[in-house]
Amino acid sequence: MYKCEDISKKLGEAIDGALKRVDSDVLRMLKVAYEKETNERAKWALAQIIENDEVAERTDSYPCQDTGIAMLMVSVGQDASFDGSLEKALNEGVRIGYRDARKSIAHPLTRLNTKDNTPAVIYYNVVEGNGLEVKFLAKGAGSENMGGVRMLTPSKGKKGIINAVVEIVKEAGANPCPPILLGVGVGGSMDKATLLSKTALLRKCGQPSADEETAELEKDILEAVNALRIGAQGLGGVTTALACAVETAHTHIGMLPVAVTVQCHSVRHTTVKFG
Amino acid sequence: MKTIDINNECDIETLRAGDAVSFSGVMYTARDAAHKRFVEALEKGEKLPIDLNGSAIYYAGPTPTRxxxxxxxxxxxxxxxxDDYAPTLMDAGLRVMIGKGKRNSAVVESMIxxxxxxxxxxxxxxxxxxSRITACEDVAYLDLGCEAVRKLTVRDLPLLVAIDSKGNSIL
Known part of the structure; x- marks a missing residue:
């Protein structure tokens, strides 16, 4: 039996740590982008981003003031049991993890701030066994506001998918703090595609899909997006996106949903295993 | 890239889009909610908690101070x-806006x-x-938390002129 208090504590500490560290794979990709860049304005921005991430680590500071809305992807075993409410325990974990971070969560209509960064956005995936795993992603508003969904018709095919992503990134311009990472969900229904675009971002950054055709699509999207020359902070240059991850699901014969989640360069996430 | 040192007294009309600048001086933080209050106060003819004349506003909401x-x-x-608020504030004296990303045409027109x-x-x-902020003072709307208005003193803050006073833009 899982103790809810232990879940909250462990999750809280993991979130607190994750919010103060930019993913090391992303930092490595940023350094490659800096070396590759010839546009002096983009290089100006990239140098600051790299210095920032190193200053944050050295001083245990938040690399970005927008510590985001907390997203939790929970894999819970169908045989697992708890000594209380799992959902309450997860939100308590978020409360603990955000104790020193910015409180950015407000009611959508009254705009009143909850002052503890809860409630988190939580998705549950029920799996076999009695395990419990939580993937945490801090999602900032600047990039999240730039995401989008396109309900394509099947005839649009792969070219249509690439065009849809390019359009969304073009529209976003400098707003999502490029260089960005792209999570793309293809298939399922409108909501399923959107969820897939989030789970795509939870994959190890820069790692291609295990499926060959999907990996090919990821490469094609990345190439098309970087051809936009939006560049770091929208200042031009060769790197608009550092990586693109695509996740797919079977869909209806009459549908081709495409969802794009835009992630800024300040990638803060972690995975916590319990039990 | 050459960097120009600027402060609150410098002639901003000499700055050109694309110039890299290093700012040392005073700026006020204000974002969505504070802007709404500023504009509502101006519309009612009330006095603002800061003197906008010649001022610099930084669009930011920091994490809590440790x-x-x-x-x-x-x-x-x-x-x-x-963007919906900026022209009203410029009409009331705001001269320098610091943030990220594009502005709309109404803002650019008002800037000119x-x-x-x-x-x-x-x-x-x-x-x-x-690490470049040397002083921070609470000024107004503290009930807004991270969205409160604060007076920041900065040294060598690296910035880029995105849109100049003639309306030229690099974005």
Whole structure:
């Protein structure tokens, strides 16, 4: 039996740590982008981003003031049991993890701030066994506001998918703090595609899909997006996106949903295993 | 890239879009909610909690200040969300806006009219920017938490002139 208090504590500490560290794979990709860049304005921005991430680590500071809305992807075993409410325990974990971070969560209509960064956005995936795993992603508003969904018709095919992503990134311009990472969900229904675009971002950054055709699509999207020359902070240059991850699901014969989640360069996430 | 040192007294009309600048001086934080209150107060003919005349506003909402520190991490937020308010503030004296991302045509027109400048900081460079802030003073709307208005003193803050007072833009 899982103790809810232990879940909250462990999750809280993991979130607190994750919010103060930019993913090391992303930092490595940023350094490659800096070396590759010839546009002096983009290089100006990239140098600051790299210095920032190193200053944050050295001083245990938040690399970005927008510590985001907390997203939790929970894999819970169908045989697992708890000594209380799992959902309450997860939100308590978020409360603990955000104790020193910015409180950015407000009611959508009254705009009143909850002052503890809860409630988190939580998705549950029920799996076999009695395990419990939580993937945490801090999602900032600047990039999240730039995401989008396109309900394509099947005839649009792969070219249509690439065009849809390019359009969304073009529209976003400098707003999502490029260089960005792209999570793309293809298939399922409108909501399923959107969820897939989030789970795509939870994959190890820069790692291609295990499926060959999907990996090919990821490469094609990345190439098309970087051809936009939006560049770091929208200042031009060769790197608009550092990586693109695509996740797919079977869909209806009459549908081709495409969802794009835009992630800024300040990638803060972690995975916590319990039990 | 050559960097120009600027402060609150410099002639901003000499700045050109694309110039890299290093700003040392005073700026006020204000984002969505504070802008709404500023504009509502101006419409009612009330006095603002800051003197806008010749002022610089930084679109930012920092993380909470830790014990023994001046301020939390403090990077720029997306400027376009302030576009509906910015012309009214420029008409009331605002000269320098600091944020990230594009502005709409109404803002650019008002910038030309009011001889204002729009500078960008690097989005997501919040820890680096924090290290350049030498003083922070609470000014108004403290009930807004991170969205409160604060007076910041900065030294060598790296910025880029995104739109100059003639309306030229690099974005």
């Amino acid at each position: 014990e023994g520190e001046i301020i939390g991490s403090c990077g720029p937020t997306t400027s376009s969300r302030m 009219k009011n001889k204002a400048v729009y500078l960008i900081a690097v989005g997501g460079a919040a820890a680096l920017i924090k």
